[in-house]
Amino acid sequence: MVAINATPSRLHSAVIGWYEANARDLPWRDSTATPWAVMVSEFMLQQTPVKRVLPAYAAWMERWPTPARLAADAPGEAVRMWGRLGYPRRALRLHGAAVAITEQHGGQVPEDHAALLALPGVGEYTAAAVASFAFRQRHVVLDTNVRRVFARAVTGVEYPAQATTAAERRTAAAYLPEGDDRAATWAVAVMELGALVCTARGPECADCPLFADCAWQKAGRPPYEGPARRGQTYEGTxxxxxxxxxxxxxxxxxxxxxxxxxxxxxxxxxxxxxxxxxxxxxxxxxxxxxxxxxxx
DNA sequence: TATTCGTGGAT
DNA sequence: TATCCAAGAAT
Structure with missing residues (x-):
């Protein structure tokens, strides 16, 4: 399974070192960002690019700096503030999460992964992301970026399968550093690598800290072979x-x-x-x- | 497991 | 121009 020809520890250092030198300065990563801020960003980032989230996130946090403040407003206001981010059910779910946090968790975003997962709009990824980014816990944080990095670096294919597999989860777990804090930094670092370097199209392999170890690179960068990934036609739907x-x-x-x-x-x-x-x-x-x- | 659910930028 | 893609979740 371990196709990368390097010790995990050296791998972690390479990616984390790259992250510390290249990470974007995003507001939800600021040291003063609250768990609520992290959660809001994660909801907005579900299928919406960072660039479009930034202004909406700023406006949202200014209006609703805590879950209780959002919970006190009508759900329709959340839908309105969501604007054109897309998938507006996320706005409704974020409002629902704020209500649940206010009523069941004393207004504090819960730290427990299972409690996070029980909130509306929070799935496996978002629960792990909030627990890891906001509370520095050790979790497998498996989003589309991370899946792509592992597909290439470890499995040697250009793209991961359509749906997340148990094998992917095992791979990601196998590469997760032991300590909580290091695991949390690793999680955000691998994700950032996928977002900035190991991109879906036109990856910047020359700038990649995994270049020398990447299974896809060693295999000669074979093109994706799986089933056609269905383009979603939108006009008229x-x-x-x-x-x-x-x-x-x-x-x-x-x-x-x-x-x-x-x-x-x-x-x-x-x-x-x-x-x-x-x-x-x-x-x-x-x-x-x-x-x-x-x-x- | 396969579908459904917005929107806009990049290629 | 048409297609692809973007920090997924719910059913």
Whole structure:
């Protein structure tokens, strides 16, 4: 399994050394960032690039510097502040997490991995990330960046499989440093390496601290062979319609008559289906016949 | 396990 | 222009 031809300790030092010299100066990594700040950043970063998260994160933290402050506001306000980050159910879940933290954890983001995992919107990755980054615990933090680094450096393939496998988890666990603090630094360092150097397209292998040890490099950088990774067409989908409908609601600051929603999409059947979906998801609230608003 | 769920920038 | 990709979670 261990395809990398170097002692783990030397490997850790190489990656951590690279990180200390090259890490981005991100606000949620600041020494004054609270666990809540880390959690907010992790929610926003689920499938949304850092560059687009930065301004939204700053505005969010200024308005809701603690979970209790967010919990005291309406969930619709969270949806509105989410803006165009995409996947607005994340906003609703973050609000739900804030409520749970306020009511069940005394307003403090829980340190325990299992308690984190029980919060809405927190899956395996986010629980590990918050526990590791905010509380300096030792966890396998396996995101798309880390998966790609291991796929290349250890397994020798260009891209990991579509879904995370048990083998990947074992590999990541095998390379996790022993000490809590070192494991936490390793976790963020490998992730940053994947984000800045070992990128999906056009990796900067010449700048990589793993260059000499990388299994993919040694194999001659063979191209990806797996099944075609399905490109998600967006034009004309319910997702696009949902996005258009919700954009109207976000910008309205109040109740919106049906006609305003009807104007953004011509197909009445699809429009109704999309709106029903938004209501079912709790993103939109019907207030009367033909009148809607963000959830209060 | 396979789908669904936004949005915008890069190539 | 079309496709790919971005710190995933829930079902």
């Amino acid at each position: 319910d997702r696009q319609v949902r996005g258009k409908l919700l954009a109207v609601l976000r910008e309205a600051h109040g109740e919106v008559p049906q006609a305003r929603l009807d104007a953004v999409w011509p197909d009445a059947v699809q429009r109704a289906r999309a709106l029903d979906g938004l209501v079912a998801d709790g993103l939109v609230e019907p207030v009367a016949q033909g009148v809607y608003r963000l959830p209060g």
